[in-house]
Amino acid sequence: MQQILGTKSLSPKDNFARAIRCPDSEINLSAASLYAASSESPNIDVIAYQGRIAQLGKRVKAILAPQHNSYDVASAIHEILFDQAEFKGDSKNYFDPKNSHLNEVMERRKGNPVALSILYIEVARVAGIQVNGIALRKHFVVAVGTGDDKIYVDPFHKGGLLSRKECLASIFGEGNLKNSDNDELERKFLKPTSKRAIIRRLLSNLKVAHEKHKNYELALSASERIQLIDPTNLNNLSDLAHLQTKVGNFGDAVDSLTQFLERSPAGTNTEQAVTALEKLRELTAQTERKTGE
Template sequence: MNERLAKIAEVLDQDLNLAEAALLIAMEEYPGLDIDSYLRKLDELAAGVQQRLPAQVGLEETLLTLNQFLFVEQGFSGDTDNYDDPRNNFLNEVLDRKRGIPITLSIIYMEVGRRLGIPLKGVSFPGHFLVKFSTREGEVVLDPFSGGNLMSKEDLVEMLEETYGGTTDNGHAPLERLLTAAGTREILVRMLRNLKGTYLRREQYDKALTVIDRILLIQPDQPDEVRDRGCIYERLECFRAALENFQSYLALRPSSGDAPDVHRRIAELKQIVACLN
């Protein structure tokens, strides 16, 4: 699986198969996963929408039919009851259970849309992944987590305020910049970071380490992940590995704001490792 994911990670971003890469990530948890069968499920969902469309149809009607089919007929919905369930981060589980979090539901929405010829793009919005498409009048933002609802500017500002706990005029990026289309690697890394957070909150540190390895395979230039891996190794009392990761982090980001704290931890770890020799 590592080799297959590594090969996919080498492909140019625009040529990356988002669904296949997401399913390869899920194989870590589900070793016998039949990726092709889940790709066929996406094909079947798209075929279900296509069957309900008239011969001549515009983008708006196609999206309305897509929403009706996925979220009403098929019953896909946001998992508001068990949001932090690790299964919500795995595309196979979301396709099976029809419950997910914003990013996995958005991946399904985009992948079904792509099969229908709809140019949907992911938006790595703070705190809540979204989907958008462009029209002559401007960009339209949709929320698959809430049934494909259209998001107004007021909705987006309110979402930002909920994420940041108050007003949004405190140095955050302008709304337009926050709606920039996310590349495939960015989407995969955000999904993996969600999963990492879930594992850390559950104190499943071995699984969190595996997720970090996946992140660095897909997007190697991520110093924060190297630092976080050091923190996990330190917690697991793998002191040599923790020391190596903290040193690597400082080599990548010598002037980081947390550099003094990392230097202190390195000094402490050197003493511990010396005693182990």
């Protein structure tokens, strides 16, 4: 990352915090995603990767007719991203952490649903087209257009089109859609995902990937960034305490678990968390005694 002469170089964590410290509509998804990845690759040239995204967007704009509908947009992006650049979902190594790093996705031309959707959204943005992220159950897609012109696209499966029914079925199961008001379900459950929620989901995928590979330090780093973008997320606060314990940061784990218990709604079953907190306090005291010997 280039540093401006006379300025202090920020840490990857500070750069990420700065990228999300603005109203949701002003967050640059590609920049925030790249800064999220910089915790593991601190020398990422964010500007250079954004330039490559801009070039893809300009290529889409060049082949898109002035008068176009959502199918024309999806077709143009499909040609550039999936036919020419050959991006695709990594089904073989789905939980490879690189699939959540936008820089690695661009180098390897493959990634997970969220990272590829971010790329799709950002390429469309450069081309002057609004595309929204759509969170499904265990999947992530994008919506091109609005109202009757809206279509759903699956970047993980090379930009394939999805019907509204297919999207809803992925959430509820196809058998549960009989006699349902799909218009109402679409409005309620296929709403555009906020940029903060998209980044949070990207980081959640990264956290899970690192945990599966037993890279607890890196999983903790992802969890810390989730905490920056969503400090009220109780599930992540619990995960944060778990990961801090895994790497031996018992004092930090005590603080995180204490916050979790203080913020948990009344009536929540916190017995397991209380027991874990007692054990952590014992471990912290033991560590302090050994340090003082």
